[in-house]
Amino acid sequence: MEYVKGKPYFCYKVAKIKQYRYLENDINCDLLIIGGGIDGAIANFFLSKKYKVVLVDKGRFGMACTSCATALLEYQLDDFAKDLQKYMIEEEIVLAYNMGQGAIKKIEDFINIYGNNCNFACRPTFLYTNSLFSVRKIKDEYAFRAKHGFECKLYDDKNNPFPFPIKCGIFAENGGCEFNPYLFTKMMIENSSNQDRIYENTAITKLEKTKDGYIAITNFGEKIFCKKLLIATGFNWEVLGKSKLCERFITYSIVTSPIKNFSWKDKALIHDVVSPYHYLRSLPDGRIIFGGEDSSFKEKPINERKSNKKYDKLEKDLFKLFPEIRNKVKVDYKFCGCFGTTLNNLALIGESEIDNNILLFISCGANGIINAMAGVKVIEDIIEDKYNPLIKLFSPKRKV
Ligand SMILES: Cc1cc2nc3c(=O)[nH]c(=O)nc-3n(C[C@H](O)[C@H](O)[C@H](O)COP(=O)(O)OP(=O)(O)OC[C@H]3O[C@@H](n4cnc5c(N)ncnc54)[C@H](O)[C@@H]3O)c2cc1C
Structure with a gap:
């Protein structure tokens, strides 16, 4: 199935993400991130500082929907606050707007540390x-x-x-910021702390549940043993079967x-x-x-x-x-x-309905990238069993 088409401006005539090798042996980790678009790259950058994380993509990083994102990064949501009151109470909408502002600041902080190599x-x-x-x-x-x-x-x-x-x-x-989403993905991947556990051209074709996590099997038959899975496959969630998210x-x-x-x-x-x-x-x-x-x-x-x-x-x-x-x-x-x-315009980030060890990290709406930037903390708090009011707003178990 096709998820993008045409000649995306953002990955044309720019320095490409360094080519990562494909997985050639069985490995284990705390968390396996499936998908290295901008969402998987953001999750990998922050979560690999704390946990043993493996990142895989079936193709090259950042070449799917990420290469098309216009990257208007804003705190406002797709719908008006008044219309969103069907799905969130007033305080939750304010929380979502504040979350957006926080995410913009987080991007700015990252750029201040690692340099502006993405036209921020x-x-x-x-x-x-x-x-x-x-x-x-x-x-x-x-x-x-x-x-x-x-x-x-x-x-x-x-x-x-x-x-x-x-x-x-x-x-x-x-109200917002802009960048080249492909180059930002490149910065996130190349600056993350798990360089020896990042793989391209490694598709996950099968998932097997075990008593303490999952075994993800690649297109070459290698096995990745993990405690938790983070699904960052964008809108191509075939790896989970036919479910509509x-x-x-x-x-x-x-x-x-x-x-x-x-x-x-x-x-x-x-x-x-x-x-x-x-x-x-x-x-x-x-x-x-x-x-x-x-x-x-x-x-x-x-x-x-x-x-x-x-x-x-x-x-x-x-x-x-x-x-x-x-x-x-x-x-x-x-x-x-x-x-x-989704109905409340927010991403699907958190424990999936299928199993609590399958975490979704799927940024939805016109503001997907902002959601991903804020959503990493939600994933961290879920893993560490901490309270975070955004867990409810992002929950894939809500009515979407
Ligand atoms: C034209 C357009 C304009 C947009 N404008 C904006 C905007 O202005 N602001 C904004 O915030 N958002 C915008 N978006 C949305 C934004 O593009 C998405 O939120 C974001 O790119 C999603 O990133 P992703 O990493 O989840 O998905 P993707 O970039 O699609 O990455 C998913 C990755 O998962 C990999 N994958 C899939 N299945 C497997 C598997 N089984 N095994 C291994 N790897 C797998 C794929 O190869 C792919 O690289 C726009 C989208 C489009 C199309």
Whole structure:
């Protein structure tokens, strides 16, 4: 089955992750992480400091959905706080927003220690509408954030600082950050403390339960004996059998050629709230990445004709937003990939319904990477049997 398609911008023309060997003998560990995308890489970096961790990927690290992530990293969730109150109480939504802010700070701390080799930058966020129908929703969201002390400004058509029309929008000065997700994955993997227990081209094809954990069997028949498994396979969870973990969609992105002397207020990460929604940000080489137009994921190859229609629609909508660049740029990259959603917009992180020794680490929603960054502590607290209020919000056993 295909989970990504096209020409992903982020892993093109960048220094590749060093090639790791495949597993050639039986080994044992406390925790086996299956999947070395950005989620597995984050989990491996933090958890290998404390436990004996093995990381495997069936292919090369970071080349699946990670290579497609637009990497708008924000504390806000996909839905408005008011709509999320069907699934979380007010305090839990505030906790989730604070979790997002904490995760952004954690990324910044990591960059300060290991260097900025992934084009990291702090950015404001701008969530807006140009439709009168959504103005009330934006204003309610602004009121929610103001009530709970999240600093932000409300713009409308009279004080709009952006070069496109809006009816209303929330600008959060410290709302987010951006990076190259492939290069961040590379940094996480190459700086982790278990370099001798990291394997590429090592697929897990079978899991056998034992009395004190699991045996994971690779495509070459090697055995990995572990106490716990961490499933970081992204939205390809076939290793667990046919179970459906959450709803899956395809989201589409285009990247323009570099544009000289063109930008917008503070290079904010921008989302609109139309349906289907759009998101965009600038790239360090002066390009714009523009995405959205989500469609539901079918268990068959990604339809090329449909994808091309989506890319055309994105191109049209981008030029509608910024008519002044229409004759100055072309689209250099087009790609799409699978992502998952849940009712409360949060990841599936924690003990699985199948068995408590199978931990899921599957980042869902438009904010998956932020969830993964915060979710590592949840995994640690589960392993050490400590209280963490996020355990409940991330639990794969909740209604998703
Ligand atoms: C177009 C697009 C835009 C996005 N934009 C954003 C965004 O702006 N912000 C954000 O936070 N998120 C965004 N996302 C979501 C983000 O990409 C995901 O949350 C994230 O990449 C998931 O990472 P992952 O490591 O779980 O999955 P993947 O990158 O898919 O990695 C899973 C890995 O598991 C391996 N694997 C699978 N099965 C096995 C097996 N049996 N044995 C061994 N290895 C196995 C695969 O080879 C793969 O490398 C976007 C997604 C897409 C598609």
